[in-house]
Amino acid sequence: xxxxxxxxxxxxxxHGFRVDAHGLxxxxxxxATEVLWSQVESVILYQGPAVTDSRIVCRLLLVxxxxxxxxxxxxxxxxxxxxxxxxxxxxxxxxxxTPDQVAAALTAFGGDRFxxxxxx
Numbered sequence: 847x848x849x850x851x852x853x854x855x856x857x858x859x860x861h862g863f864r865v866d867a868h869g870l871x872x873x874x875x876x877x878a879t880e881v882l883w884s885q886v887e888s889v890i891l892y893q894g895p896a897v898t899d900s901r902i903v904c905r906l907l908l909v910x911x912x913x914x915x916x917x918x919x920x921x922x923x924x925x926x927x928x929x930x931x932x933x934x935x936x937x938x939x940x941x942x943x944t945p946d947q948v949a950a951a952l953t954a955f956g957g958d959r960f961x962x963x964x965x966x
Contacts, residue, residue: 863936865951870908872935885914886959889935891949892926893964904938904945904964927963 862873894903952960
């Protein structure tokens with residue numbers, strides 16, 4: 847992935863995603879939001895089963911801390927790790943970086959908040 851910079855940024859039209867020391871920033875379809883690490887209980891890189899066209903679904907899910915206010919544009923989803931409510935932040939098919947690159951950035955900046963829930 848090369849050396850880590852002050853922050854890592856992914857761009858894919860019309861989606862944007864940034865991970866840095868302060869948290870996560872997302873933009874898509876005319877809205878933008880920033881989520882501070884203090885608002886994040888965990889962020890999960892989830893790889894689901896292959897769909898009918900053999901495409902692997904890999905999503906980034908957010909479990910907010912209790913009482914954190916998040917943008918209503920985020921889609922609710924079931925949490926595959928422990929069943930707590932979470933939100934889909936991003937479908938990794940919409941960014942050009944690989945799940946491994948995204949995982950490396952989340953490990954570097956998210957620390958123990960990051961859960962890599964992909965098959966080994």
